[in-house]
Amino acid sequence: MTGIASIKTLVSESLDRDLKQIGKKVLNKERLSFDEGVILFEKGSLSYVGALANWVREQRHGNKTYFNRNFHIEPTNVCVFSCKFCSYSRLYAHREEGWELSIDDMLNIVKKYDDQPVTEVHIVGGVHPKMNLDFFITLIEAIKQHRPDLHIKGFTPVELDYMFRKAKVSVAEGMQLMYKAGLQSLPGGGAEIFHREIRQQICDDKVDAEGWLAIHKAAHKLGMHSNATMLYGHIEKFWHRVDHMERLRQLQDETRGFNTFIPLKFRNHDNEMSHVTESSIVEDMRMYAIARLYMDNFPHLKAYWPMLGRQNAQLTLSFGVNDIDGTIDDTTKIYSMAGSEEQTPAMSTNDLVTLIKQVKREPVERDTLYNEIRNYQHENLQQLEVNPILN
Numbered sequence: 195m196t197g198i199a200s201i202k203t204l205v206s207e208s209l210d211r212d213l214k215q216i217g218k219k220v221l222n223k224e225r226l227s228f229d230e231g232v233i234l235f236e237k238g239s240l241s242y243v244g245a246l247a248n249w250v251r252e253q254r255h256g257n258k259t260y261f262n263r264n265f266h267i268e269p270t271n272v273c274v275f276s277c278k279f280c281s282y283s284r285l286y287a288h289r290e291e292g293w294e295l296s297i298d299d300m301l302n303i304v305k306k307y308d309d310q311p312v313t314e315v316h317i318v319g320g321v322h323p324k325m326n327l328d329f330f331i332t333l334i335e336a337i338k339q340h341r342p343d344l345h346i347k348g349f350t351p352v353e354l355d356y357m358f359r360k361a362k363v364s365v366a367e368g369m370q371l372m373y374k375a376g377l378q379s380l381p382g383g384g385a386e387i388f389h390r391e392i393r394q395q396i397c398d399d400k401v402d403a404e405g406w407l408a409i410h411k412a413a414h415k416l417g418m419h420s421n422a423t424m425l426y427g428h429i430e431k432f433w434h435r436v437d438h439m440e441r442l443r444q445l446q447d448e449t450r451g452f453n454t455f456i457p458l459k460f461r462n463h464d465n466e467m468s469h470v471t472e473s474s475i476v477e478d479m480r481m482y483a484i485a486r487l488y489m490d491n492f493p494h495l496k497a498y499w500p501m502l503g504r505q506n507a508q509l510t511l512s513f514g515v516n517d518i519d520g521t522i523d524d525t526t527k528i529y530s531m532a533g534s535e536e537q538t539p540a541m542s543t544n545d546l547v548t549l550i551k552q553v554k555r556e557p558v559e560r561d562t563l564y565n566e567i568r569n570y571q572h573e574n575l576q577q578l579e580v581n582p583i584l585n
């Protein structure tokens with residue numbers, strides 16, 4: 195028995211009444227309420243939420259699994275803020291322990307990819323007190339002038355809020371200036387957990403939930419798209435996760451500007467929250483599955499492999515995920531410094547395609563906005579052969 199029949203059986207088994215009701219709503223494509231989100235976290239087994247999430251994923255995307263060819267630029271890890279979960283930043287007073295790239299340094303990183311078919315540069319870093327709005331406008335313009343076809347996805351509301359306030363411009367004006375310079379999308383970072391109760395304990399001094407949402411809203415108003423993350427698996431309760439997803443779902447109803455939701459597993463290496471145990475792999479997969487069920491107006495759900503590890507990212511493809519980010523080319527340090535298994539995160543296109551094919555999904559290279567560039571399903575390159583018995 196496969197597909198809808200097996201899911202219906204699952205839903206009609208001798209299940210908890212609430213879970214059965216939620217399962218029926220999912221199959222009828224009805225929106226889940228806040229309370230139902232909490233119930234899924236409290237009572238939903240991995241097999242139950244996983245089967246439902248996989249069904250929703252296959253209804254929406256079939257087997258298609260997206261990736262892109264991208265690289266990161268991290269302008270600096272010097273940061274005026276002091277988030278307790280961050281293993282990466284250094285205070286300005288200790289800046290000699292960190293790095294501060296000039297515009298030329300960053301342009302040279304872009305130039306390294308001149309003969310490679312990358313489609314996106316992801317720019318994100320610490321909040322350096324001397325890197326201001328003008329500096330980043332000059333950077334964006336220089337990248338665009340050098341390589342106009344490269345999509346620039348960059349800067350979280352944490353960075354943007356700081357640079358706009360310092361430059362004494364409103365959010366709308368600041369976003370307009372960045373957009374005019376050539377910024378095309380916003381990444382999902384800086385969201386953490388929106389609820390004040392948690393934010394006060396883990397990242398008290400940076401932009402709050404309302405500020406984060408206002409900046410994404412302003413970007414959406416200009417026609418830009420963006421992503422949203424949630425840092426889970428530390429001191430938050432289940433209902434804080436649902437509260438976070440609910441706020442994003444509401445903004446998405448209004449603007450339709452979000453592409454992708456990205457749950458980020460808290461990693462505890464070498465930070466002020468190292469005493470907090472990391473979530474189990476079962477909890478990670480439940481998180482992805484419930485996100486797929488709750489975030490019904492987000493088209494894509496991404497597992498970020500440099501943070502989760504490539505094999506765990508592969509596993510998420512059975513629990514609602516339809517995107518595993520990109521090639522990265524060892525250009526980000528946030529996760530290796532936080533203790534990820536991926537100490538030099540880089541995957542070739544063939545690695546990504548093989549990873550996806552091994553679990554019987556269909557690898558599709560996309561651009562930042564999910565336009566399809568190439569479908570690898572029927573490509574039979576030597577390196578892509580997957581053992582039909584072992585895989």
Ligand code: V47
Nearest residue numbers: 279280381382383384421425458459460461498532
């Ligand atoms: O906001 C920092 C997280 C985020 C830790 O939009 C940590 O495509 C776990 O947002 N354990 C920045 N997470 C990265 C980010 C991102 C990554 C990949 C793709 C996209 C996208 C966005 O990294 C921060 C924070 O939530 N982070 N430290 C840590 N110890």
Ligand code: SF4
Nearest residue numbers: 273275277280283320
């Ligand atoms: Fe700074 Fe970002 Fe680290 Fe917070 S998470 S300390 S804002 S680099």
